[in-house]
Amino acid sequence: MRSIVYGFAPVAVALVAFCSIDCSSSSPSPGATGPKGPFGIDTRPTNGTCRAPERGAAGIKLTRVFPNLTFDAPLYMVQAPGDPSKWYVVEQGMDNGPAAGIHVFDNRQDVDSTRDFIRFKPNEIPSGVPSNEAGLLGFAFHPDYANNRTVYLSYTLHSPTSRADMKSVVKRFKRKTVLNELDRGTEETLISEDKRPLEFDQPDIEHKNTSLAFGNDGKLYIGFGDGGEEDGAKGQDIKGYFAKILRIEVDPAGGSTYKVPTDNPWVEHPLGVGELKETWARGFRNPWRFSFDKVTGELWAGDVGDDKYEEVNLIEKGGNYGWRIKEGFDCTKRFPEFKCPDPTLKDPVVAYEHGNGDRGIIGGYVYRGKNIPALVGSYIFSDLSSGRISRMVRDPKTGAASIEDLGMAGFNVSSFGEGLDGELYVIDYIHGRLYRIDPVPFSDPGSAAFPRALSATGCVNPQNPKEPAAGLIPYDINAALWSDGAGKKRWFAIPDGTTIKVAEDGDWDFPNGSVLMKQFSIGDKLVETRLFVRHQDGEWAGYTYEWNDAQTDATLVPAIKTKKVGTQDWTYPGRSHCLQCHTAAAGRTLGPESAQLNMDMLYPGTGRVANQLSTLEHIGMFSAPLGDVSAIAHYAKIDGTESLEVRARSYLHANCAGCHRPEGPSIGPMDLRFAMTAGGAGLCNVEPFGEIGEAGSKLLVPGQPAKSVISRRIHTTDPGLRMPPLASRVVHPEGTRLIDDWITSLTTCPPPPPSTE
Template sequence: MPQAKLSTGMLLSLALLLIAACDSGGDGGGQAAQEPPPTSPGPPDPPAPPNPDPEPPAATAGLDARPSNTTCIAPPRPTGNASFATERVFPNLRFANPNGTSRNPLLLIQAPRDRSRWFVVERFGTVKVFENNPAVTTASMFLDIGARVESSCAECGLLGMAFHPNFPATPRAYVVYTTLNYSGGRGPDTHLSEFTSPDGGLTLNPASEQVVITIAKDSVHHHGGNIIFGPDGYLYFATGDGNSARRNDAQDLRSLLGKVLRIDISGTTGSARYRIPSDNPFADSTTLCNVNGAGPQNCPEIWAWGLRNPWRWSFDRDTGDLWLGDVGQRDIEEVNRVVRGGNYGWRCFEGTQDPQLGGCGTPVGAMLPPIAQYTHELGQAVTGGYVYRGSAFPNLIGRYFFADFVSGRIWSIPNGSAPTLNMTAAEGFDSGLNPSSFAEDPDGELYVVNMRGTLHRIVATGGSSAPGVPEQLSATGCVSATDPTAPASGLIPYTPSAPFWSDGAAKERWMALPDGQNIAVGANGDWDFPNGTVLMKNFRLDNRLIETRLFMRHPDGVWAGYTYEWNAQGSDATLVRGGKRVPVGAQEWIYPSEAQCLQCHTEAAGRSLGLETKQLATSITYPQTGRQGHQLLTLNTINTLSPPIAAPAAEVAYPDPTGTAGTLSERARSYLHTNCSLCHRPNGPTTASMDLQYSTPLASTGACDVAPTLGDVGIADARLIAPGAADRSVIPARMNLRDHPDAMPPNGLGAQVDTAGVALIREWINSLSSCN
């Protein structure tokens, strides 16, 4: 799936809370009492010394009643200038595990000439089939090869599927998946395999697998994996570059990595699984590259090259044009229109820019520019889509739809676009989804697969747009009408025990809940906020108020972030669209874009970062009463938690990483939880398979004594965390970088190194003797 360079969101999301920078007695045993000896006359006893460990005062509530909030309510979401939106389909289906976690649906397709069924490809190695009925409630198993699929790495899994054009008369289908075999070194082999249906197309037989192509890789990243039969009847297969920076395989024509492949599977039998179409660019080469993905000559399977991680692509059913989304690395996501023999530039170019990565090698042929591109201020991983050729929405006909997997923004552009279009936020629609792919039905209507487990479709809106949030902070209803630097009366202050690093800024935080609505407290201690909620945060540098961020859950349940820049007079703040960087005193300050907010406030972390039971198990002074109050007890008292926390004063807070409470290990893990686990956790948006949550044992984090898969930052014998050896540990090394492709958090999400945080993590790592 697409690499979320994501944030990976303030990534090194080093373990415990992550409130978004876009901003979580024993019995005393002993001897039985003895009879006291008889008393004897003597001097009076001296006064008892003071108790060295006095009982702490009983916890009290800081507020007596819940403030009424009628002004700071999230409005309907702005839709920008897009003339389309998404709506959920098959609402009774969700592709999830029994515990509710997503099965990571990556593809939605139909068999040729069969409108009656839909098939969903799940990353963990299964294909489900269900009736094409809006009221359908169940999906059944069509293929299960989960036991042979490597899915533990975030970009690995069952990645693509295509039916034979004559299915089910020719009862074959083809899938692409990453295997459990690592013949290339540090990465799983990719198989393009053929499976046969034993029952007229009702299922595929897992035992019928015939491997067509094997591609070895030395990284767990950049697999591509989409396969489609083209209008010419040939099978097209797009491959990622396997993160092969050292070899630049995307420009090496003796490698199948970083390419679009084209093969002929018609009439093949026995060991000859395919033939080479005579008009392939290197059809004269005599050696196939199907054994390990490389050969001594230019690979005859190649149709086009110069790709990094082609994630989802399609053919225009009217023109036959091949449209492809290629995930970038440093700053540019791109859309290409692929032609025979085309070179799309990676790793010499990322979009229309030279990424200054080195190792470009000698490009073969002219490098073609993309049709469209956008920066990482708008998203982090492009998902290619389709040209709309349906009839339900005439104003959309002929427009190519694509999306960003991380930000959820969907764009459409004219299919004749040239030269390169630079996309903007206003041109897109904020879907609130994680689009892993698009789909097209026989009528040309378009659908969107949400990796969180739901299915949606594209609908026209006529270009109407909700007004969204006000341009001025003073007009939001979230600040005082007489003093915009102060919160409105309906807001409730809060302070997490382990705050997120925000480039050295001091912060103040409030929550605004719609009247009559409560916070749902999960069994895992995370909190889910009702629609209409607004979370507000002020940022100060050198005692000067410079920014206010509003993180809103709109009425449709979708979270979105907005940031306001304060004027020099401190009288009001203005909405910043698309993010910006400005000098503030001696440092640069980053106002995050809307997309960058969601890179930190991840779905996996519950969006509302820093608001969890163990983050608020401390006392603060409430300005409304001037009283010191325990935050959990206060929220219980004013009836905002559902269910109420049974023993709030007994909850143990995450230790402050900058404080003295807790052990060194606890403070370090708390830091990682807050700053890194927003991305580095199960189902997180990063490609690294780490779980840096506070509750995860060190040996189970996937980081301790584990070699890095995204680069070693020049460290010999590197480990993510090398017990006893901070100098060999990649995590603190990446934390200590800025303006570097390996920086954590990623560039754009932080401008200043947290030197104290780096020192804490290094001290902790040096103190470790093992991973247990």
């Protein structure tokens, strides 16, 4: 089984590009003045100090499970009570696409087929792009499923009385006696004791939620979002179903299918028209998803935020969690008629701000498995946009809660799954794959903690940490990632006796033990040094160091932080953010590839100007000959002499293609690698995925930057929409001008590149 390992790392983002590659002679680095020579250095330096150590801290990895199976828009995976032999996976369904349904399959890693537990008719359940928040959303087995064969589903149906043509329903079904599939003939809408069906119209296409779960008390809990309307505070009363978690008893006597438990919080209160005694808690925006701790019975939910925060809530009887008068710990001040601050409103246990790619919490589970003892009792959750996987931990002395990042999924997580054994699983929404959270094994955990001081890493001169150690080799690139105007210097080091493999597409594969170092400066001051290392287990991780004001050394940064540097805010990425941009699809390293380094550079040690590829081949850095360097492509500098199209493609490749490529983590069809034309990149006149564009906008509209999402997202400073999303707060004037000029120059969509098949 293939594994994706999460290290503890930072680093910045990369973009992409699209037309035919320029294979003319390499371009010189600006300021590369000095005697021209065939090689910049004559011999390979000995690297005695700068090598990636063994991992020194426990981590997690995602191991792909059931590798022969893929699913369409999967949203949930679960096992039936008492039966670990099978898994059930919910498919959301998409308009004019695969119909909603549930697959069942044997719990064997070699399984290569599934059966339909239930399959709805095409378009019977409205869902799909662009809303992505409707469809078949919730699924729960009755606790006594083995005997009564009953399950509960929540989904959306068409409704002529709704302006969104959509209503939410909760229904129950029974499994057929002989076959392991649901009997559509047993379908029943849940009906209360006072004859109210559990269904209602939706006003908009967002915030449906509809999580279902049975608590340890045997009651069914049902969560609904606020319906997506931008006005009103539906969560601040108990009228209607919106913005609430309900609690019902599903095995009443008589003809109804459910009743209100006698210990619900509003049972003894006189209620007005439309107010629900089913309400257990309220004040949510879109609680995606909630779950019960197997041991304590506590109910945990991740509530999706709006402008600023995502939050984790511990759900209590009668609790009011504040939406829309609160978001996170802050008052929104949108509704002055509501008191805020108000001690009766429940704060989240923890919350995190948008930015650095984070936007859209995915609630998970309290880990109760046996494979990762360090995580037992921790609430595990993720973020849809960034793919960051985190846990909530409490200080053993004070009880204060905080968030600890565990790593990056490298894809859009739609939900978690929990096995009967307590082990946790992660669902890849876009690619339809399933993963298990596993521990990273270490031969000697804790023996090689990464040095706190940059001067102690062995990768810099310990007497002057501004200088690289003797074993590092400098390099430069043609198309650079925008880093908020910072100046950058780059080096790499590989273990003695090893070489770099060059892939067919020109990407470089570094040997285990390699270190890539990047130094950032603003004005004449160093602000940060980042080390991106390939540990001895073959997996990459990043470590970032913050320079002190005296410029004498830099200190390891344990978590994401922002610091005022001059007149701008500078973000130091947290250790889990590195692999958010240095994706597996991009080969982890981003800058080092042949088309990036095919250029002349001034080598400071010799004062000579020479082509980097020729120099590195001369000193024996590659595992095989490169061939004629003049025949190797090179990307264009932003101010180069190449065509507008080639410069734009190069810029996008450097700033976007780490994520926007096949198998990458980004939502949507874009493939922004340099080799793709605008016509073949899933870009030109393509609808944006979700609500990220104004009416009439496309990802790229020829001749109209203002209608092109790729332009808008590099212009904006909105942390939820900005690209690149990580460690960037400043708009790049030259880069935005280049992309806008290129879009303006297009009169029609260019044709796709010729097929290579």
